[in-house]
Amino acid sequence: MDEVTCFMTANLSCFFLASVYVGSLYVWKSNEDRNHPKTVIRRFISAFCMLFVAPVIVYVTLKYMKPQESIDLLTLLGLRLNGLLLAISVPVILTSVLFLGPITSSFFDGSWKDLFSAECWKNNLHDILWIRNQIVAPISEEFTFRACMLPQLLKCYSNSQAVLVSPLFFGVGHFHHMVERWRQGMPLAQSLLLSCFQFAYTTLFGMYAAFLFIRTGNVAAPCVAHAFCNVMGFPDFGEIGRLNGWKRIVLASAFVVGLLGWYFLLWPLTEPTLYDNNP
Template sequence: MESSAVELSQLSPLISVGCCFILSIIYVSSLYVWNSDQNRDHPSTVKRRFFSVFIVMLLSPAFVYKFSLGAKVFKDVTLAAILGFRTEGFLLATIVPILLTSLLFLGPLVAQAFNESWRVSVSHNNWLNNFTNVLWLRNFLVAPLSEEFTFRACMMPLLLQSFTPSTAVLITPLFFGVAHFHHMIERLRSGMDMKTAIIISCFQFTYTTIFGFYSAYLFVRTGHFVAPFVAHAFCNHMGFPDINDVILHKNYMRYVLIALYVTGLVLWILVLPVATTPSFYANNLYWKT
């Protein structure tokens, strides 16, 4: 049973949702404070945005400190613990989300095994090159780190004072999905027509929102920031499943991959609530019974 929102509420829904809205605006706005004609993938743009989002990460906890520290639901809890930085259950919270997300990507992972593209990902030279590549650092380190910190670690504690855990999990991904609409601005700047930009942006909104549900669920169930962070980084690594890759395989292999796609999804749905049992992670803060 989830804790009662009435018993735990310290903030009105208007304040908690309003704070999350402000955090979303601050995060997205920070990406556009620099006056530059370069596109989002230009090294200078990427480095400036690194600086911007790290400033946002320094400011965002102020909302949690102001409205959460000392509240009834978080009584005698440190700010670090509220944000999901704890030692109890940390190792499990790091490993389990990777395994769960691997299950979700069972089909694509098997496809990579057959075409041996995985060899490039695990090669020593590839990893050395990655850490000097600002685009790799953005996609697999800085973006997951800053987005999960802002949209999960700082927003969830605010929402959990006004809503039940399940409701909070449903609300926060909407901020995350809408925040990704800013990419439409850059698509239009690059010369893409409005219709195509809207379609792509709506598609991106859909899958980022769906991922947001998963990420928020991991955070509230484990009580650890590292859980959604590693899941986010892994999803960025895998990318959206390449359906064309399935179609290009020979008949029997095509059906095997389709079966693995479906099997992985079904198993993920079944295993997720069990593998994220709060007691496994010493989480008696966000998901009480």
């Protein structure tokens, strides 16, 4: 297969995967919004089905691209026991450094205590929206948009190119929320602006998640990072301006130190040999 055909095949397959993933959420006829329990449960079923449909698409595409190559599909999808413990723990530590500012803010307002509250965890595990945001969405999205797309893109792109390209499918895959917000009464212009902002930060996160997947060779790494980011939410930089005195200085410093610390720790903490990842 020539280079141009390889690029076209990989990109079309990834676009098809993204379309199937988003389309699977809308196969159910319903008048309820995305947060209604019935809608959430139906979409859980769709996400579960994608765990089986997506690998088939990957396998067929890879065999078409490289028919002579043997395919170890589980390894390509990052479903490995080797390095699993580190793949679960280190990305959480690394992402915690990045979120040092919001974590510091949680100490100021006392919300950090919820992490050690049995009652809070009990309520969360009975909250279907929490389960969606912290468990189902991270697993299903990272499996589809990272584990299933990157093995195809890496047949044609370099590692750095794949890190830049793959998140575009992830970002575009979130634009369907614009239609949902518009149907719920939000003005179209406002809905579009919000979706563009969402596209920007999901694309940035997608680059980070793709980097974690390629470096660790384990899909668990982007899954736990995704779940952690969903727990923390988008950083509230405005909190710096709402504080006074030493708290403002400490919080502003935490944002800066967190970003610098994450930058300098990113490569050493994702060294492939740590995760027994020897592509």
